[in-house]
Amino acid sequence: MKTKTLAMKTQRPHSLKILAVSLLLSVIASSAQETGSLPTVTMAANNSAPGQDLFVSEANGSVAKISPDGAQSIFAAGMKRPLGLAVDRAGNLFVADGFSATIYKFTPDGAGSAFATNIYSPFALAFDSAGNLFATDDYGSVYVFNPDGAHSLFASGMQHTSALAFDSAGNLFVTDSGSASNDAHIYKFTPVGAGSTFASGLDESYGLASKSAGDLFYSDYLTGDIYRFTAEGQQSTFASGLNYPDGLAFDGAGILYVADPGSGNIYKFTTDGARSTLASGLNGPTFIAFAPNTAPVDTTPPTVTVTTGDSSAGENDLNAGWFTISRTGDTGAALTVYFTIGGTATSGSDYQPLGDSVSIPAGAVSADVVVQPIDDSEAEGTETVVLTLSSNAVYMLESPSSATVTITDNDTLPVLTVQVTDPNASETGPDPGTFTISRSGDTNSDLTVYYTFGLGGGTASYGTDYQTVPGTAGNPLPYSVTIPASATSVAVTVVPIDDDEPEPSETVVLTLYPDYAHEAYKIGEPANATVTIADNDPVVTDPTIRAGNLFVSDGSGRGNIYQFAPDGTRSTFASGLSGGLAFDQADNLFVAAGDIYKFAPD
Structure with missing residues (x-):
């Protein structure tokens, strides 16, 4: 942001030691004496409904009042050319009458008086948070008035000071419309009076308003645009298509109001820039200011x-x-x-x-x-x-x-694969099988991976036929395991359970599962693998039939085991015992008769 050296004075009572200002005030006083007494000001009754009234200065010497519902009335008349408006915390309206060198004060009930006189062409007005009134003249100076009317020179050295606005931090913004197109500036003065250039290269303007959120709004009289500046000075177009827009003001809800003298309208803009007309038919509306909100306090929580x-x-x-x-x-x-x-x-x-x-x-x-x-x-x-x-x-x-x-994320996701590094497990031992889950790519951090058993097939049952390391008992699906930082793989071990049930070889299938919550990896190929578990128990297809011969245990007391050939011929296979019969895969006959007896095929 460029800095412009501006002539500054502290806020003290006006000193006639300032030669240029002294001469200027003398000329104004003489002029006032030549033109006679101050103009007669007429008032209208202030009997509008409670709310936040809007005051508008008009080219015909009047100040109009517009109620929140858009109803219009004349608040004051008989001035020469009312321009800048400002309302103090007590609801008093101050009017800069540019052609009579006077700043008027109107109480809320409509009583009017001259607050300051002999101010050369007063133009724009604004109050600071301490209740001091700031006023510009049309020749590049800014004055400050304390509540009792004593005033001093705040800043000078500008050309055509045409608008004022304070932000919530107490910084004063001053528009200097310059002397040519694209010669306008916005100057910023900190609460301690340090001045600098906030924006430049603008067109003539008479409207400046600060939103509580920190943005500054500026009306461009020549282009018909309303510009918005961030606190850092970044400029954008908020609205366009107006007809010589002048004064700007925000209401308590953050809605922007614009005086548009070319159309005679007062427009309002929502926070997203949607425009509507509040009032029309005004006579060259120029500056605007809101009265305090007199509506009953809404106690409903937002x-x-x-x-x-x-x-x-x-x-x-x-x-x-x-x-x-x-x-x-x-x-x-x-x-x-x-x-x-x-x-x-x-x-x-x-x-x-x-x-x-x-x-x-x-x-x-x-x-x-x-x-x-x-x-x-x-x-x-x-x-x-x-x-x-x-x-x-x-x-x-x-x-x-x-x-x-x-x-x-902007980092390359690892790709997971699974392989079986020991595919053969057995109940004997038991002898475990092993899956290995591997990742590609970055290994700087732990990676939690998810998997299931059975989605890709598998005939073995967890908890009955096998267990795993790491264990999964009681855990919800999908199961998970962590590949540690710096490691590229992790093992999942299948440990068979040695039961006494004869059964064929069974399979365990591990299938990788997506990380739906974090999307921390991709799944490549192969995405599943199989471990086979071999049984170590005898498998009997039929306990009493072998090679077409039927074996029968006689439990009637004779204690014989008979063998019946396919043609029905009976012979005694063994004598002196009877009980349950079973063959193993080698055709050995087992007899459960208190003790277990074994008969070889021969």
Whole structure:
């Protein structure tokens, strides 16, 4: 921002030691004596409905009053050329009458008097937070008046000081319309009086207003545009297509009002720039100012919601996302809204900390909570930041009360595969089998991977036929295992359970499972593998038939085992015992008769 050296004086009573100002005031006094007494000012009754009335200076010497419903009345008349308007905290209206060198004061009930005289062509007015009135003349100076009317020179050295506005930090902005097209400047004076150039290269303007959120609005008289400047001086076009726009003012709800003398209208603009007409048929409306809001105080708590202004953030270009927390109801005071933060992303490592509250400034209807990603080197996939509004006694929650911003990773995701490094397991021993899950790519951090058994087939049952290392008993599906930092793989071991049930060989199939929550990896090929478990128990197809011969145990007391040939011929296979019969795979006959006896095939 460029700096311009401006002549400054401290805020003390006016000193006639300033030769140029002394001569100027002498000329004004002589002129006033030649033209006679001050003009007669007539008043209209101030009997509008409670609310925030808007005062408008008109080219016909009047000040109009517009009630919140758009009804018009004449508040004061008989001035020569009323220009700048300002209202103090007590509701007194101050009017700069440029052609009579006078600043008038009107009480809320309409009584008028001269507040200051012999001010050469007073133009724009504005109050600071201490109740001091600042006024420009048409020749590049700014004066300050304390509440009792004593005044001093605040700044000089400009050309055509045509508009004033204070921001919430107490900085004074002054428009100098210059002497030619594109010669206008906005100067900024800090509360201690340090002056600098805030913006330059602008066209003539008579409208300047500061929004409580920090933005400064500027009317371009020649182009018909309204510009918005951020606190850092970044300029954008807020509205266009107006007819010589002049005065600007914000109401208590943060709505911008514009005096448009070319059309005779007063326009209002919502925060997103939508325009409507408040009043029409005015006579060259120039400057505007709001009276204090006299409407009954609304004690209903405001309602609060949250949405995503931009739901997508990214590490790649550090593109920020943000939540917008909005309120309805009274905006006359700042509102602190509390929230909690959740989601899969981690504060401080995946994004800058957000705190637990945000303040919606006075006059504003919303505030943003910005999610600024941190570009780390860890491949972690897309992660989420979830903001949930917290209840509080000073506001009510409405839906939506929760919103989500996603953070896209810019690191290459690892690719998982699984192989069987020991495919043969057995109940004998038992002898385990082993799966190996491997990853490609970055190994700087731990990686949790997910898998299941049985999705790709498999005949063995967990807990009956086998167990695993790491164990999965009681864990919900899918199961998980962690590949440690610096490692490229991890083993999952299948340990057979040695039961006494004869059964054929069975299979265990491990299938990799996606990480739906974090998307921290991709699944490659092969995505599944198989371990086979061999049984160690006898397998009997039929306990009493072998090679077509039927064996029968006679339990009638004879104690014989008979063998029947396929043609029905009976013979005694064994004598002196009877009981349960069973053959093994080698055709040995086993007899359970108190003891277990074994008969070879021969």
